[in-house]
Amino acid sequence: MRILFVAGGTSGVIFSIIPFAQTARNAGHEVFMAGPEDVMPTITAAGVPAVPVTSRRMLETLFDEEGNRRVIPRDLHERYIFNGRQFGRYASWCLDGLLPLVDRWRPDVVVGGALAFAAPVVARYAGVPYVKHAVDMGEPRTIDLAAAAELAPYLRRLGLFEMPGSDLFIDICPPSLREADAPHAQLMTYVPYATKGRVEPWMYTRGKRPRLLVSAGSRVTPDYFDVLGSLVRKASQLDVELLVAAATSTAEKLGPLPDNVRIGWLPLDLVAPTCDLVMSHAGGTTVLGNMHYGVPQVLVPYLPYAMGFTTRLSEYGAAKMVLPEDDSPDNIAQACQDVLDTASYRQRARDIAEEMSVMPTPATTLRAVERLVS
Amino acid sequence: MRVLFVAGPTVSTALPMVPLAQAARRVGHEVFTAASEPVLPAFVSAGLAAVPVSSKTLEECRRDRRGESPPLPAEGNERDLAVGRMLGRFAADCLTGLLRFVADWRPGIVVGAAQATSAPLVAHHVGVPYVRFATDLAEPLAHHLGSVAELGPELEQAGLYDVPRPLFSVSVAPAGVRADDSPPALAMRHVPYDTQCPAEPWMYTRKGPPRILVYARSDDGGGGGLGAELSTGYLRTLLPRLSALDAELLLAVSDSAAVSFPEPPGGRVHIGRMPLDVVAVSCDLIVHAGDVLPTLAGLAHGVPQLALPHEKWRAEHSARVARLGAARLLRTTEATPDAVVQACSDLLADPSYRDAAARLQTEVLGMPVPAAVVRELEKASRSRPAAKEERG
Numbered sequence: 001m002r003i004l005f006v007a008g009g010t011s012g013v014i015f016s017i018i019p020f021a022q023t024a025r026n027a028g029h030e031v032f033m034a035g036p037e038d039v040m041p042t043i044t045a046a047g048v049p050a051v052p053v054t055s056r057r058m059l060e061t062l063f064d065e066e067g068n069r070r071v072i073p074r075d076l077h078e079r080y081i082f083n084g085r086q087f088g089r090y091a092s093w094c095l096d097g098l099l100p101l102v103d104r105w106r107p108d109v110v111v112g113g114a115l116a117f118a119a120p121v122v123a124r125y126a127g128v129p130y131v132k133h134a135v136d137m138g139e140p141r142t143i144d145l146a147a148a149a150e151l152a153p154y155l156r157r158l159g160l161f162e163m164p165g166s167d168l169f170i171d172i173c174p175p176s177l178r179e180a181d182a183p184h185a186q187l188m189t190y191v192p193y194a195t196k197g198r199v200e201p202w203m204y205t206r207g208k209r210p211r212l213l214v215s216a217g218s219r220v221t222p223d224y225f226d227v228l229g230s231l232v233r234k235a236s237q238l239d240v241e242l243l244v245a246a247a248t249s250t251a252e253k254l255g256p257l258p259d260n261v262r263i264g265w266l267p268l269d270l271v272a273p274t275c276d277l278v279m280s281h282a283g284g285t286t287v288l289g290n291m292h293y294g295v296p297q298v299l300v301p302y303l304p305y306a307m308g309f310t311t312r313l314s315e316y317g318a319a320k321m322v323l324p325e326d327d328s329p330d331n332i333a334q335a336c337q338d339v340l341d342t343a344s345y346r347q348r349a350r351d352i353a354e355e356m357s358v359m360p361t362p363a364t365t366l367r368a369v370e371r372l373v374s
Numbered sequence: 375m376r377v378l379f380v381a382g383p384t385v386s387t388a389l390p391m392v393p394l395a396q397a398a399r400r401v402g403h404e405v406f407t408a409a410s411e412p413v414l415p416a417f418v419s420a421g422l423a424a425v426p427v428s429s430k431t432l433e434e435c436r437r438d439r440r441g442e443s444p445p446l447p448a449e450g451n452e453r454d455l456a457v458g459r460m461l462g463r464f465a466a467d468c469l470t471g472l473l474r475f476v477a478d479w480r481p482g483i484v485v486g487a488a489q490a491t492s493a494p495l496v497a498h499h500v501g502v503p504y505v506r507f508a509t510d511l512a513e514p515l516a517h518h519l520g521s522v523a524e525l526g527p528e529l530e531q532a533g534l535y536d537v538p539r540p541l542f543s544v545s546v547a548p549a550g551v552r553a554d555d556s557p558p559a560l561a562m563r564h565v566p567y568d569t570q571c572p573a574e575p576w577m578y579t580r581k582g583p584p585r586i587l588v589y590a591r592s593d594d595g596g597g598g599g600l601g602a603e604l605s606t607g608y609l610r611t612l613l614p615r616l617s618a619l620d621a622e623l624l625l626a627v628s629d630s631a632a633v634s635f636p637e638p639p640g641g642r643v644h645i646g647r648m649p650l651d652v653v654a655v656s657c658d659l660i661v662h663a664g665d666v667l668p669t670l671a672g673l674a675h676g677v678p679q680l681a682l683p684h685e686k687w688r689a690e691h692s693a694r695v696a697r698l699g700a701a702r703l704l705r706t707t708e709a710t711p712d713a714v715v716q717a718c719s720d721l722l723a724d725p726s727y728r729d730a731a732a733r734l735q736t737e738v739l740g741m742p743v744p745a746a747v748v749r750e751l752e753k754a755s756r757s758r759p760a761a762k763e764e765r766g
Contacts, residue, residue: 075440081459081523141535142526149458149523152516153451161515161557165536181533 001373004107006098006119007035008135009058009090011042011195012285013113016135016172018046019191020111023362024369032105034098045195053097053118061086076304077142083305084146091117091147092154098122108373111170115139117147117163121154124164129372132166136284137173137309138182168372170365172288174355177312186368189359192269192289199270202262206274207241209260210340213271215245215280229254230329231279232261243271276346277339279332282306287313294353296320296345298335300327317348375755378481379507380472380496381409381417382489383432383464386666388416390546391487391507393565395422397744398751406479408472410464419569427471427492428464435463449686451516458520465491465521466528472496483755485544488513491521494538495528503754506540509564510547510556511666511691541754544747548673548737551694560750563741566651566671576624576644577652583642584658584722586616587624587677589650589668590631604663604682606634615711617643619719624653658728659721661714664688669695676735678727680717682709699730 005021007014014035025031025048033043034051036058043050062070073079095118102122111131112119123130148155148163155163171178171185214231228244232254244251245266257263268286272278272293279298280286287309290297297319301310314321320335339345379395381388388409399405399422407417410428417424437443438459447453469492476496484500486493488508497504522529522537529535545552545559552559590604604612609625613635616623623643625635632646654660654671662668664683669691672679679701681692695701702717721727 077439077527080526084523085455140526141530142523145519145523145526145529145536149455149516149519152454152514152519155519156515156555159554161555162539163519183535 001108001370002030002106003032003369004102004105004110004122005031005033005048006094006110006112006116006122007033007039007043008113008116009036009039011039012283013115013135014039014042015193015195015285016190016288017111017113017133018043018048018193020133020170020188020362020365021048022046023366024111027363027366032101032107034094034101036094042195046193051101053101054093056090056093058086058090061089079304080140080142081146084143084148085150087115087117087143088147088150091121091151094118095121095154099125102126109369111369115143115147117144117151120164120166121151121158121160124160125158129167130164131168131170131369131372134169134171134173134185136288137177137312138179139305140308143305168368170368172359173309174291174352174359176352176355177309177316179308179312186365187359188365189356189361190288190292191362192272192285192292194267194269194285194289196267197265199267203267203270204274210240210276211243211274212240212336212340213243213245213266213268213275213278215266215268215278215283215286225250225253226329231332232257232263234329234333243275245271277336279336282310284309287319291318291349291352292356294346294350296339296349298322298332298339300324300332313352316352317344318352319349320345375403375752376480376482377403377405377751377755378476378479378484378496379405379407379417379422380427380468380484380486380490380493381407381413382487383410383413383430383435383461384489385413385416386512387487387489388413389567389569389667390509390564390670391485392417392420392422392567394485394507394544394562394744394747396420398748401745401748403748403752406475406481408468408475410468416569420567425471425475427475428467430464430467432460432464435460435467438463449684453685454514454516454687455520458517459524460521461489461517462491462521462524465495465525468492469495469528473499476500483751485751488543489517489521491518491525491537494540495525495532495534498532498534498538503541503757504538505751505754506543506557506559508543508545508547508556508559509666509670510545510552510559511669512664512688514687515555517687541757542750544750546670546741547691548734548741550698550737551673551691551734553690553694560747561741562747563738563743564670564674565744566654566667566674568650568652568667570649570652571647573649573652577648578656580656581622583620583622585622585624585656586619586659586661586718586722587626587653587657587668588612588616589626589660589662589665591626591628591647606631610635612711612714613643615715616718619715619722621658621718621722624648624657626650626653659718661718664692666691672700672731673734674738676728676731678721678731680704680714680721682706682714695734698734699726700734701727 033048034053036054037052038057040050110123113135120130169185172190242261244263251263268289278290282299282301299310300322301307313319407422407424408427411426484497485505494504543559546564625645654675660672661680664681681703683689692703696703
């Protein structure tokens with residue numbers, strides 16, 4: 001069978017769907033993963049056939065037709081609508097390339113990352129089932145609805161009177177953390193994946209001291225940079241090993257580092273199993289990856305979409321949340337200390353990892369997709 | 375059976391449902407209608423039990439959840455989405471009133487105008503089927519999807535990820551006039567209905583010269599991007615030019631607007647309130663701004679039309695009627711008094727318009743009457759609402 005995967009425009013959301021695409025390929029299916037040109041290396045580096053469908057980048061959704069930067073609203077509801085419209089805009093660019101693609105290469109099913117709103121539309125256009133693949137533990141629903149609203153002219157052009165719904169929803173959120181009203185889903189275990197580089201022994205070996213990983217993600221805001229710097233200075237006085245996952249440019253800006261601090265590119269799936277604590281901005285795949293390895297977390301949900309699952313994971317007891325408005329270095333260091341000193345965080349993190357390990361595998365889930373087509 | 379009809383924010387969304395609501399009542403069902411205060415009189419004066427569920431006009435819903443009232447963007451997708459979001463805020467306001475009402479009176483089925491996004495939500499709350507009532511003429515998808523996006527917080531509160539789909543839609547548009555992207559729907563014959571006033575002989579009598587109805591009634595409760603009125607200033611320029619034609623002129627405006635027109639010369643001009651369904655029968659041409667009521671009345675009575683719409687999405691259905699040969703279309707920018715007079719003169723002189731309108735009228739008359747749709751509602755009310763869809 002031919003499976004068209006439709007990827008979102010940033011590496012995190014692509015990482016989430018790579019294991020399932022690889023599983024489908026290894027089961028003998030023909031697999032294409034479509035995405036914008038700028039993420040082609042991310043897909044090809046996973047050994048998945050990649051098809052570029054637009055030369056525009058996700059970042060461009062922040063600019064209007066005249067090239068002016070759009071103002072991101074502060075109000076939460078307005079911001080969700082703003083974000084949803086960004087994804088809708090982005091989807092319309094991808095559709096310009098996706099529709100001709102499926103005219104040439106007819107898929108039997110389309111699997112789309114949750115925020116790749118081009119996927120349901122191209123599936124309906126091709127007349128095949130659409131499988132929605134969660135990329136994290138869920139986003140505010142207004143984002144989906146606003147993306148659909150933004151796509152209204154495109155839907156009309158295709159003669160559609162609604163945003164097509166999914167025929168199957170693959171959710172990677174463990175049952176204990178799903179929202180009470182979460183839609184019916186085929187559950188699948190989350191397999192951490194990230195682009196690989198050269199692996200060094202220190203990455204997968206743990207010394208005697210507790211290991212703290214601070215993940216800056218790709219979105220290092222000026223405030224967050226201050227936090228990083230302060231944490232690095234604080235760490236130098238603690239009996240810990242501090243790993244900071246950050247771009248090389250960020251690393252250089254932080255200046256000379258104490259002996260117990262390493263900074264640079266880090267493959268989370270190799271490093272996380274050796275860590276006692278990960279502190280991050282609550283990016284979707286970072287949080288799931290640490291859950292998979294049973295690592296307790298300190299989370300600062302800077303992006304509003306992360307608030308929901310961060311709250312749920314904190315209430316579960318496997319993480320401690322620091323609200324963005326309370327993100328002083330002192331507060332964050334204190335939260336890290338609390339988590340290290342409180343055994344229950346580790347226990348709850350292991351509990352959730354245990355729960356995730358018995359969720360259906362990608363191979364099992366693939367059979368549900370195969371049944372959909374046959 | 376207990377049927378609840380829910381109107382959208384304008385009278386235009388309420389009136390087309392009146393024949394169906396009356397038909398349901400006539401066969402013994404309990405019927406309630408729900409509308410905002412400004413729209414409510416449309417139901418009350420139709421002899422229907424009506425409950426107010428919001429005090430807002432659509433224009434007031436321009437004010438967003440932050441309390442800001444940004445101006446409506448110029449025509450295009452941005453404007454459509456902004457109007458959609460206004461519809462969403464209107465729906466959120468109605469929902470509060472609707473939930474209060476259904477706590478006292480539990481409907482067995484909810485029929486909602488396409489612009490009433492509150493209807494599927496209240497039906498879901500009660501756990502009964504929702505039927506979408508559409509004209510499929512001036513209901514752009516962007517309005518609907520924009521309203522749904524605005525309702526994100528209400529959906530979340532209801533444990534929903536999207537607005538529940540209707541069990542089925544009812545549409546009063548003849549097949550050829552429906553938009554390509556209209557959802558599948560049960561056809562219902564449009565029975566023109568309008569709020570009544572004592573009928574004067576001039577309303578229903580043709581004296582000899584052709585009769586032109588200029589429908590300029592502002593859609594009370596509308597405004598804010600949904601209104602389809604011809605402005606008073608424009609009409610004052612247009613009217614003397616039209617009187618030069620050998621025709622009798624009927625200018626349908628609200629009572630309040632009627633006073634702003636000078637005393638008509640020569641008794642060949644009638645200005646004021648007049649029931650559309652009464653006057654349309656004896657007219658030879660209807661001039662309007664693309665509103666659904668005169669459009670549907672023209673189709674149902676076989677009267678050629680001249681549409682002068684402001685907005686692109688209103689021009690779309692008029693363009694379809696024009697393609698079928700029963701109308702002419704001039705966008706506001708083209709609608710100079712000269713062009714309008716010329717178009718009226720063409721429309722009256724060329725019998726092909728009348729013939730095409732008659733063909734469409736035959737199609738309308740062949741559609742199932744409201745009583746037939748009442749039987750479908752009865753069947754639906756005995757069914758259970760669709761199981762929760764697999765949506766993520």
